[in-house]
Amino acid sequence: xxxxVYPFFQRRNTEELKIRERISRSCEKHLQYFFLAxxxxxxVLLAIYPLVYSLNxxxxxxxxxxxxxxxxxxxxNYAFALTDFLCLAVGLEFILGLGISxxxxxxxxxxxxxxxxxxGFFLLPTMMAPVVIGLTFRLMYHPEFGVLNYFLTQLRxxxxxxxxxxxxxxxxxxxxxxxxxxxxPFIALVMLAGFLAVPEELHEAAEMDGASWFQxxxxxxCPLSKRVILIALLIRTMDALKTFDVVYTLTRGxxxxxxxxxxxxxxxxxxxxxxxxxxxxxxxxxxxxxxxIATVLVTVLRRTMRA
Amino acid sequence: xxxxxxxxxxxxxxxxxxxxxxxxxxKITLTIPCLDTVWTHSLIDRMPEWKAKHPNVKIYWDxxxxxxxxxxxxxxxxxGTGNYDVIFEDQPNLAQFAPYMVDITPFIEKYNTDIExxxxxxxxxxxxxxxxxxxxSIQGNALIMFYRKDLxxxxxxxxxxxxxxxxxxxxxxxxxxxxxxxxxxxYGYAMGLGLKPHMACSFFALLRSFGGEITRxxxxxxxxxxxxxxxxxxVRAIEWLKSIVPFMPIGYITYGWExxxxxxxxxxxxxxxQWNDIAPAMExxxxxxxxxxxxxxxxxxxxxxxxxxxxxNSATPHKEQAYEFAxxxxxxxxxxxxxxxxxxxxxxxxxxxEFVKELPVGLNFGPAxxxxxxxxxxxxxxxxxxxxxxxxxxxxxxxxxxxxxKTPKGALDEAATEIARLLKRFGYTIPD
Numbered sequence: 001x002x003x004x005v006y007p008f009f010q011r012r013n014t015e016e017l018k019i020r021e022r023i024s025r026s027c028e029k030h031l032q033y034f035f036l037a038x039x040x041x042x043x044v045l046l047a048i049y050p051l052v053y054s055l056n057x058x059x060x061x062x063x064x065x066x067x068x069x070x071x072x073x074x075x076x077n078y079a080f081a082l083t084d085f086l087c088l089a090v091g092l093e094f095i096l097g098l099g100i101s102x103x104x105x106x107x108x109x110x111x112x113x114x115x116x117x118x119x120g121f122f123l124l125p126t127m128m129a130p131v132v133i134g135l136t137f138r139l140m141y142h143p144e145f146g147v148l149n150y151f152l153t154q155l156r157x158x159x160x161x162x163x164x165x166x167x168x169x170x171x172x173x174x175x176x177x178x179x180x181x182x183x184x185p186f187i188a189l190v191m192l193a194g195f196l197a198v199p200e201e202l203h204e205a206a207e208m209d210g211a212s213w214f215q216x217x218x219x220x221x222c223p224l225s226k227r228v229i230l231i232a233l234l235i236r237t238m239d240a241l242k243t244f245d246v247v248y249t250l251t252r253g254x255x256x257x258x259x260x261x262x263x264x265x266x267x268x269x270x271x272x273x274x275x276x277x278x279x280x281x282x283x284x285x286x287x288x289x290x291x292x293i294a295t296v297l298v299t300v301l302r303r304t305m306r307a
Numbered sequence: 308x309x310x311x312x313x314x315x316x317x318x319x320x321x322x323x324x325x326x327x328x329x330x331x332x333x334k335i336t337l338t339i340p341c342l343d344t345v346w347t348h349s350l351i352d353r354m355p356e357w358k359a360k361h362p363n364v365k366i367y368w369d370x371x372x373x374x375x376x377x378x379x380x381x382x383x384x385x386x387g388t389g390n391y392d393v394i395f396e397d398q399p400n401l402a403q404f405a406p407y408m409v410d411i412t413p414f415i416e417k418y419n420t421d422i423e424x425x426x427x428x429x430x431x432x433x434x435x436x437x438x439x440x441x442x443x444s445i446q447g448n449a450l451i452m453f454y455r456k457d458l459x460x461x462x463x464x465x466x467x468x469x470x471x472x473x474x475x476x477x478x479x480x481x482x483x484x485x486x487x488x489x490x491x492x493x494y495g496y497a498m499g500l501g502l503k504p505h506m507a508c509s510f511f512a513l514l515r516s517f518g519g520e521i522t523r524x525x526x527x528x529x530x531x532x533x534x535x536x537x538x539x540x541x542v543r544a545i546e547w548l549k550s551i552v553p554f555m556p557i558g559y560i561t562y563g564w565e566x567x568x569x570x571x572x573x574x575x576x577x578x579x580x581q582w583n584d585i586a587p588a589m590e591x592x593x594x595x596x597x598x599x600x601x602x603x604x605x606x607x608x609x610x611x612x613x614x615x616x617x618x619x620n621s622a623t624p625h626k627e628q629a630y631e632f633a634x635x636x637x638x639x640x641x642x643x644x645x646x647x648x649x650x651x652x653x654x655x656x657x658x659x660x661e662f663v664k665e666l667p668v669g670l671n672f673g674p675a676x677x678x679x680x681x682x683x684x685x686x687x688x689x690x691x692x693x694x695x696x697x698x699x700x701x702x703x704x705x706x707x708x709x710x711x712x713k714t715p716k717g718a719l720d721e722a723a724t725e726i727a728r729l730l731k732r733f734g735y736t737i738p739d
Binding site for chain 2: 142163166167252255273
C-alpha cells in the first residue's frame with residue numbers, strides 16, 4: 001500500500017480546490033442578485049409600493065369616482081377636454097412627424113446635406129424640460145408683449161392681439177401647439193428609424209419598374225413601417241393622456257375649466273384639496289383607460305406582426 | 308500597519324459620532340415655510356436678533372412661491388410628517404389647516420402674549436376655528452383702491468369714496484389712446500380676475516357690495532350653509548364685471564396681483580383694486596415710472612381681507628421653541644416690521660400718527676387700514692374645510708360667465724349646485 005504523503009497532499013489540494021470552486025460558483029450565482037438588489041429595491045419603492053398604496057387608497061373612494069351622477073372623473077368637462085387634446089395633439093404630431101421623417105430620410109428624397117446634418121438639431125425640443133417649454137411658450141403667448149401676437153399682427157394675419165391662454169377658442173389649441181412642438185421630433189425620430197429599416201433594394205427595384213417616389217412610399221415604405229408607426233402612436237397616446245406639465249405652466253386648467261385635463265384634475269384633488277383617496281381612485285381609472293387604449297393598439301400591432 | 312489603519316478608522320468614527328451627538332444635544336432646527344416676497348425677506352434679515360436671544364435654536368427658511376407654499380404645507384399637515392414646525396397660514400386656509408394645528412391658547416396664557424393689539428374681527432377670521440385659537444397674526448391685508456390722483460384730477464373725476472358705478476364711469480374716462488394710433492395706451496381699471504385666488508377675492512368684494520353673501524350661514528349665523536351667491540347680487544356682480552371689461556387690459560382674464568402691479572408701475576393702468584402691502588412697489592424708483600403719483604383709498608362699500616398667520620404644526624416635536632419663534636415674529640417689534648415694508652395687524656402701529664408718518668409711502672394709511680381690516684370680510688376659508696374646492700368652482704363659473712360661455716345666472720346656479728353637493732359631502736347642513 002502506498003503511503004506516499006505527496007498523493008495525500010494532492011488529494012487534499014484537489015478537495016480544497018473543489019470546495020473553493022463550489023464556493024466560487026455559489027458566490028457568483030448570488031453575486032448577480034447582490035448587484036441587482038439596489039435596482040430591484042428602487043423599483044419596488046418607486047413603482048410597486050406607490051401602485052399598491054394607490055390601489056388601497058382608491059378602494060375607499062372608488063364609489064365616489066364612479067357614482068355615475070356626473071361625479072365620474074369629476075365632470076364631463078375633463079373627458080371632453082382630454083379627448084379634444086388627445087385627438088388634436090397626437091394627430092398633429094403624427095402628421096408633422098411623418099413629414100419631418102420623410103425629409104430626414106435621405107433615402108426617399110434626393111440627398112440634402114443640410115437636412116442630413118440637422119437631424120440632431122431636430123431633437124432639441126424633446127431634450128428640453130417640459131417646464132422650461134411651458135414657461136417659454138407662456139412668454140410667447142403674452143397678449144401684449146409676446147412675440148406671437150407681434151409677428152401675427154405685423155404680418156396682418158390677425159387684426160387684434162389674441163389672449164392665447166385666456167380666450168376659450170384658443171386656450172386648448174395653445175396647449176396643443178406647445179405639446180406638438182415638444183413631441184413631434186420624437187415621433188419623427190421613431191418613424192425615421194422605421195423608414196430607414198426598409199431595405200433599399202426594394203426602393204431601387206420599384207424605381208427600376210418606373211414607380212414614382214410617392215408610389216414607392218405608399219406601397220413599400222408604409223406597409224413595412226406599419227409596426228413602427230403603431231408603436232410611435234401607442235407611446236404618444238399614452239403620454240398625451242398623462243399630460244400635466246404644459247397645463248400647469250400655461251393655463252392651470254383655465255380659463256374656467258376649459259383646459260383642465262384629467263391629470264391636472266387629479267393633481268388638484270390630491271394636492272389642493274388633500275382628497276388623496278379620490279385622487280388615487282381617479283388615477284387608477286385613468287390607468288385603466290390608458291391600459292385599455294394600449295391593449296387595443298397592441299392587439300392591432302400583433303396582428304400586423306403576424307401578417 | 309493594519310493596526311494603525313484600524314486605530315485611525317476608529318478614531319475618525321468616534322470623532323464624527325461625538326460631533327453629531329454634541330450637535331444633536333445642543334441645537335434645535337425649526338423649519339419655517341415662507342412666502343418668497345419682499346416683506347418676508349425683511350423678516351429673514353432680522354435673524355441675527357433671534358440668534359442673539361436664542362443661540363441654540365436655528366431657523367431654516369423654506370422660501371416658496373404662493374401656490375407651492377399652500378400645497379407643501381397641506382401635504383405635510385395631512386400626512387403628519389412634521390417637516391414644518393411653524394405653519395405659514397394664509398387666512399382662507401384656516402379651516403383646512405386647523406385640524407392639524409395646535410391650540411395655542413395655553414401658550415398665549417403662559418407667555419402672556421398681547422393679542423389685544425390685533426385688529427378684530429380680522430384676527431378671529433384667520434385664527435379662531437370652532438373655538439380653538441390656532442395662530443398669531445403676522446400681517447393684515449385688505450384690497451384697496453390704488454389710483455393715480457394726477458389722472459383723476461386731470462379728468463375731473465371726484466375723489467374716493469366712489470360707488471362701483473362711479474368706478475366704471477371713471478374707468479371709461481381714463482381709458483385712453485395717447486398717440487392716436489388706434490391702440491389703447493393706458494387702460495382705466497383692473498382687478499384680479501385670474502384663477503387661484505384672484506377672481507374669488509374680486510368676486511366676493513363685489514358680491515357683498517351689491518348686498519349678497521356666499522352662504523346663508525353668514526347672514527343668520529346658523530347651521531344653514533345653503534349657497535346663495537347665485538342671487539341677484541351675484542348676477543349683478545358678474546354683469547358689472549362684464550360691463551367694465553372694455554376698459555380693462557387685454558388678458559384681464561389671466562390677471563393677478565403681479566400683472567396689475569407691473570401695469571400700474573409702467574403707467575399702463577390708471578387705477579386698480581390691489582392688496583395694500585403691494586403699495587411700496589409703486590414708489591420703487593428702480594422699477595416704477597409713477598413714483599409719487601399713486602394715491603390710496605378704501606374699496607367701495609365692502610372689501611375682501613386676507614393675510615398671513617403663524618401657527619404650530621401639531622406634529623412638531625419643538626412646540627415651545629416654535630411658539631417662541633412665532634410670537635417673536637408676530638408680536639415682537641411690529642414697528643420694525645412695518646418699517647421694513649410689512650403690514651402688521653396692529654392697532655398700536657396704525658393709530659400712532661407720528662409713527663405712521665415714518666412708514667413707507669403706500670403703507671402710511673394709518674386708520675384707513677384699521678378700518679378696512681375691521682369692516683372687510685374674509686373669504687369663507689375660516690369656516691369651510693373644503694374652501695379650496697369651493698373657490699375653484701366659483702372662479703371657474705365666474706370666468707365662464709365673463710367669457711360668454713354661460714350666462715351669469717346659469718354659471719352661478721351650476722356652481723351653487725356643485726358647491727351644495729360638496730358641502731353636504733363634507734358634512735355641512737343644507738336643508739332640503
